[in-house]
Amino acid sequence: MDSEQAEAFVAELKRWRDVRGFSQSALAARVGYTPSYVSKVEGGQLVPSASFAKQADEVLRTGGAILRAHRDLESAGRIDAVPHQAAEELHAASLLVEHEDTTLHFDGSVYRATQRRKLRNDSPDPVTRYLIRISVDRYPGNPERSNAHYRQNPLTWDEIGLSANLDGEPLQWRVKHDRDAFKELWLLFENDDGQYPLYPGESAWLEYEYTVGEDKWGSWFQRAVRLPTRRLGVRLDFPADLKPTVWGTETTMTAEAMPFRTAIRRSEGEGRRIYTWSTDDPPLHARYRLEWKFRARTGDEEAPHVMQSASDRMQAVGIVQEGDPILTKASRPFRFPDEAEDARRVVAELVSHAERAATVHVFGKGMGIAAPQVGIDRAAAIVRSTEGELVTLFNPRIVEESPESDEQYEGCLSFFDVRGKVPRPLAISVEHQDVDGTERITIFERGMARLVAHEVDHLHGVLYRSRMREGVTPIPVAEYRGTGSGWNYEGR
Template identity: 85%
Template sequence: MTTEAGGAFVAELKRWRDVRGFSQSALANRVGYTPSYVSKVEGGQLMPSAAFARQADDVLRAGGAIVRAYRDLAAAGRADVPHQPAPDEPHAASLLVEHEDTTLYYDGNVYRATQRRKLRNDGPDPVSRYLIRISVDRYPGNPERSNQHYRQHPLTWHEINLRANLDSEPLTWRVQHDRDAFKELWLLFENEDGQYPLYPGESAWLEYTYCVDDTKWGTWFQRAVRLPTRRMSVRLDFPAELKPTVWGLETSMTAAALPFRTAIRRSEEDGRRIYSWSTDDPPLHARFRLEWKFRARHDEENPHAMQTASDRMRSIGIVQEGDAILTKAARPFALPDEAEDARRVVAELLSAAERVSAVHVFGKGMGVAAPQIGIDRAAAIVRSPEGELITLFNPSIVEESPETDEQYEGCLSFFDVRGKVPRPLAISVEHQDIDGTQRITIFERGMARLVAHEVDHLHGLLYRSRMRDGVQPIPVSEYRGTGSSWQYGAGDER
């Protein structure tokens, strides 16, 4: 093996054996190779096979990390080795997370989260405590419903059944905040037998486990990077009979969001469907959000009825026509003071867009405004047909072109019909960045229509109010433009 790529692969393999607690012999037994084979691979005397890399990745639940290291090794010389800081490299915080590994196990009624972090003390002083947060949201995108739910059914310490240890030594803790849907506490590196501070230069595995009933846990799980972190991995372990499907979004400090940069891997084992994902050197303050739905459970809830398009939108959290929030102007953000609130709203919008895209194909692009997911704030996202994402805070149209056209639009809040709506072919929109910067952006043709539709939502208008007198929407069954792009005349140069 080449020195650099081979060393990276071996380090990756050993790291995951350490994370999962496998000896060389145990790994060999699980992947069907001899212990001698594994020993020679890790000793650098033997080039691993692609099959071994895939099997090791699956057995160790590495989320594709071992497979990626093997591809780098196979490329021999073109490897993009992840940055590995030297032990004495300075960091912004005294604690460095060398590896955060999380498993969420669901038995059909209760979720059990197990979080393991390999902490390294890079500072000059001993570390004797660690802050953790447990936050739940049964109805993401509908804060009023969630707040009411937790007022009636608060999350309790008894049901959480928290357990924590540092290198297998059980820990005590001190509560910092105790709210209906949010717990924050300090894990203290001590117990009745003594104190176990993490001294400068030392590393230790911190592990804690808690449980939450599915009546209080929404179908999402978010990991936030609050300390410098070298590696993050997540595993979701669900009953296969529920037919789960999973997707993920990364949100940064700028409120920009993208699908995960690396794929979520899926495997089946003993009636379980397991999703694993990992990333290297995640940016500080980034948020990685995984969401899922159980298709079998959805089928059981609707065994006889065929859902309409609006029913499907309602079932995934889109507010429907008739709700008062759709007919009033949304509350603007005071930016940058409310930047954190704005980021949270954008995360909910992106999550809603992913749910919507899973049940409908949008050939013309699509958008979602905050009121459509029950949030009374002036934010919307628009996704172009090519996948470009536009985020709008406090938008208003300040100029329109005299040229217009009339095309069919659909609205997620009454998706059973399509209506012909006249719109300007170009608009100038004044809006803000999350840092408060005011800007004006010009949108043309199809993007102008998409953006104008969402800006209307933030001002309490539905497209019905834009249609010509006497013109009515048509049933979606009569609409023939689903999945196709916007159509413009050959003479249009805009």
């Protein structure tokens, strides 16, 4: 088997595992293989099977990227192993990031990312290199479209224009992976004038910078904490006349996904709008994702707010639309506590998609979103009340309903062009689980009962159309007069 094709497969697998937030163990559990198998595939000791590639492609929702890499690998012929890469990964394992500042500057057509990290060597040996990755995704939530886009318009080294230095000394680098949508390379602590190893106990500022056009970037930026870090900060610098709006979500190994715990600060001056955010002592493996929208982009054909319909807008932010089989089958329950990490990653996806949806529609009644609606076949949903309270539901089922009910209009993100009158109980008792396996029963009333019942239905493959009274049909959203306002419970 050609070593280049083998490396390409491993790179694709690791890239998508990282994008979707899966550890090796979590991916193994989802595809029905052992963690050792995944580790050996990525480390170079084992040739991946076609079955593994197919399962990984489906679970990681790569739009066929992993399958294509596997087909290329098979067409090159088979040998007993792929090149070993694990030793390189361990090289920087003992580094500490004392301070990190990232700035993303947008001039209206090109993004320039500048990353500065103060590294300290806590090992007994000198460190001579540092691994970095440049990864882009123009259409988050639509991997098929992104993959096709980058096959036709690959990210190139010329446009990136990478530069790097260590305490001001320019650095050379060695490419590890060169793919259409991401690059991975070792920054070497050396140049033509000398070598600059980071010795035990020493600290130095590492800085690198690159550019990517907006046709390849996508409106998101993510930082994953792979090394112990004392302080992490991000600065987004946008033209003020684009009227940007920014939000962020975080997920960790020990907590569910949620909006940033600390506020994103905003300032303006000299025609720029600046957003800054920072955190101290972020936990290892935490992921912080910032996303944005330019409200003034009325002429951009890709902008969600100029799509032809409400459903188009939801599809543009990554919501699965009616007709997809995943919406009409029961979701696979979690096995807790073994799948706690998977559950947290799924909720991170839900929170991110909910934030995107909120940029294209005002949810005056609160809102909810279930895992099948973002293409994930797992029994998880979130519901956000009108007051902003976030409720997370794992493996939920309704165990009791009040005899009193009412009938009000509902909308569904998966067919948002219509609204339908749906009878629902005024109170429900829902049995659900925490990630440690604890079972709970929570009572929801009125608007929250309606929102929760709608999402529980999603997890059982039921859409609200089937809950409507016989002879009653949804109305076009253009005829609906309740957008942006709450449900009516006067006199109750």
